Amino acid sequence: MSREESVALFEEQRRVLTAVAYRVLGSVADAEDVVQEAWLRWSAVDAAAVRDPRAFLVRVTTRLAIDRLRSVKARREAYVGPWLPEPLGGGPGVADHAELAGSVDLALMVVLETLTPLERAVFVLREAFGMSYAEIGEVVGRGEQATRQLGHRARDHVRERRPRFDVDRRRHREVTERFLGACVEGDLAALMELLARDVTLIGDGGGRAKAPLRVIESAGKVARFLLGIASPANARRFLASAGLPEDIELRVTLSEVNGAPAVLAAVGGRPAMMITLDVTDGLVRTVYLLVNPDKMSRLALPDPSESA
Incomplete structure (x- = not known):
């Protein structure tokens, strides 16, 4: 041969x-x-x-x-x-x-x-x-x-x-859309409706960007954390911990990650933060927050026409 x-x-x-x-x-x-x-x-x-x-x-x-x-x-x-x-x-x-x-x-x-x-x-x-x-x-x-x-x-x-898997992708996307809307609008009540009482948030900054060092537990604590970083000003400050200037353009959109809907934030034209949700029975069971820049390089930039 x-x-x-x-x-x-x-x-x-x-x-x-x-x-x-x-x-x-x-x-x-x-x-x-x-x-x-x-x-x-x-x-x-x-x-x-x-x-x-x-x-x-x-x-x-x-x-x-x-x-x-x-x-x-x-x-x-x-x-x-x-x-x-x-x-x-x-x-x-x-x-x-x-x-x-x-x-x-x-x-x-x-x-x-x-x-x-x-x-x-x-x-x-x-x-x-x-x-x-x-x-x-x-x-x-x-x-x-x-x-x-x-x-x-x-x-x-x-x-x-992980005893149950929600395979309804359309429903998963709907929940993710509502989740994004509640976060962007700062609507605590709407966000709490989407979160399971025992929801957890897992953040990964890898020491390269600011992220929770421990798992955040319970709907109230998770919701308050999310709304704390959701406003454009707070989001820029949060992402600046990865070395990105606070005054550059921030775009947030729905994207697709590993075959599932995800919230993807691009700062200065490059992905800087990703949030994916583990959804079961229409409720968010786990929020995965990724800001480690070493793991963001393979994510596609959001299309400006789809920005939230």
């Missing part, structure tokens, strides 16, 4: 490999590093002797992702404040990751962070890619029965922490 044919075979699988690595790692940068390392492994073997290139590459990529997740977990434990996965939004800037952006919401990604690296890999390969436990066992180096037990434990763990 020629080098050109070997490269073509790998490129055919690149998106799938990136999708696997992203789900296991929650970081596009780490996923891309893993896929690059998988390419180096692929380029060192005789591709013509590989009976099933896709299975081979998925196995290599998954094992590399497991190893990397084990190493980055220590870094995430030392992270300043809560850690949220790196989001993906639609648009030209992330066209290469379209499969990823519409396939796994951030709320689920947050729950996956509570699994062990091996449980997470098994869950991802089973639930997202429909692989059999026998196939997954070959990937992770476990017997079929042991792999099945890992999968069941992971699934039970996910259901325990």
